[in-house]
Amino acid sequence: MTTDTTTFAAPRPAAPGEPVLEARGVTMRFGGLTAVRGVDLTVHASEIVGLIGPNGAGKTTFFNCLTGLYVPTEGEVRYKGAVLPPKSFKVTAAGIARTFQNIRLFANMTVLENVLVGRHTRTKEGFWSAVLRGPGFHRAEAASRARAMELLDFVGLAAKADHLARNLPYGEQRKLEIARALASEPGLLLLDEPTAGMNPQETRATEELVFAIRDMGIAVLVIEHDMRFIFNLCDRVAVLVQGEKLIEGDSATVQGDERVVAAYLGEPFEGAPGAEEAAEVREAEAHAEATAGQAPAEPTRDAVPGKETDR
Ligand SMILES: Nc1ncnc2c1ncn2[C@@H]1O[C@H](COP(=O)(O)OP(=O)(O)OP(=O)(O)O)[C@@H](O)[C@H]1O
Numbered sequence: 001m002t003t004d005t006t007t008f009a010a011p012r013p014a015a016p017g018e019p020v021l022e023a024r025g026v027t028m029r030f031g032g033l034t035a036v037r038g039v040d041l042t043v044h045a046s047e048i049v050g051l052i053g054p055n056g057a058g059k060t061t062f063f064n065c066l067t068g069l070y071v072p073t074e075g076e077v078r079y080k081g082a083v084l085p086p087k088s089f090k091v092t093a094a095g096i097a098r099t100f101q102n103i104r105l106f107a108n109m110t111v112l113e114n115v116l117v118g119r120h121t122r123t124k125e126g127f128w129s130a131v132l133r134g135p136g137f138h139r140a141e142a143a144s145r146a147r148a149m150e151l152l153d154f155v156g157l158a159a160k161a162d163h164l165a166r167n168l169p170y171g172e173q174r175k176l177e178i179a180r181a182l183a184s185e186p187g188l189l190l191l192d193e194p195t196a197g198m199n200p201q202e203t204r205a206t207e208e209l210v211f212a213i214r215d216m217g218i219a220v221l222v223i224e225h226d227m228r229f230i231f232n233l234c235d236r237v238a239v240l241v242q243g244e245k246l247i248e249g250d251s252a253t254v255q256g257d258e259r260v261v262a263a264y265l266g267e268p269f270e271g272a273p274g275a276e277e278a279a280e281v282r283e284a285e286a287h288a289e290a291t292a293g294q295a296p297a298e299p300t301r302d303a304v305p306g307k308e309t310d311r
């Protein structure tokens with residue numbers, strides 16, 4: 001029997017420039033749909049890397065492959081050199097934390113409790129310690145609460161520690177998700193659209209927050225549709241289009257790439273990933289239009305699979 005209450009140390013910090021994340025040839029298929037195709041991406045210590053691309057490009061799916069929510073159909077993901085286990089909680093324990101595009105908070109728990117939940121991979125109460133609630137348990141609990149309050153202060157939510165999460169405005173819920181992710185003491189933080197639904201002031205504040213997180217020694221990989229945010233923030237940006245990485249480079253290189261401009265404007269261009277399929281769809285649509293009226297109309301579109309809800 002043990003009454004030990006242990007606080008696990010956070011993983012060792014990576015040396016500047018050392019790769020923290022190495023994704024190689026990551027492919028994710030859902031039946032006939034290839035959502036992510038052969039994507040390579042490296043994030044180094046102290047880097048902020050952006051991942052952009054049109055809706056449905058596979059960005060969130062790629063995050064899900066990095067965090068053990070999905071097991072990639074092909075490819076490999078390493079964190080600080082070690083292949084990641086295909087289980088979310090093990091990935092978190094290894095040192096990767098994330099926020100979700102669709103906010104996932106415990107709505108009926110307080111702000112502080114939500115952050116405490118995020119700490120569970122770094123604390124372990126021995127069974128009897130938890131049952132008996134001895135001094136070791138209370139010491140560890142107090143340390144966790146202190147750290148959680150520090151993180152709430154860091155994101156600007158300390159004054160709302162006792163509020164129910166569901167009563168926070170949308171922008172603050174996103175900040176709370178970041179605090180909860182930081183509570184697992186990660187070496188790499190993945191942010192999926194952290195400024196979605198925020199006003200310009202909140203977006204600016206989030207920019208500063210991400211810089212501060214990087215300055216704490218945490219590498220950041222961020223998905224965002226707000227290009228100003230991305231290009232202000234990121235050392236490097238990778239562009240996904242129809243599941244494939246189109247280009248990766250610094251902000252100037254990516255912004256100046258006409259294929260990226262075309263992909264965002266929705267104009268297909270020669271040689272773009274998936275251009276052939278797009279051309280086939282257009283041809284089929286043109287044919288359907290030309291023959292309209294000759295036969296009862298069939299619903300030809302709606303080929304886009306329903307969006308996954310659990311992400
Ligand atoms: N669990 C799933 N089952 C089937 N198809 C899926 C699943 N998850 C995602 N997809 C499909 O994979 C493609 C990529 O979706 P994903 O959500 O990764 O795109 P995204 O780049 O994050 O888009 P957005 O910018 O709109 O968030 C889409 O066609 C989507 O419908």
Ligand SMILES: [Mg+2]
Pocket residue numbers: 059060061101
């Ligand atoms: Mg997404």
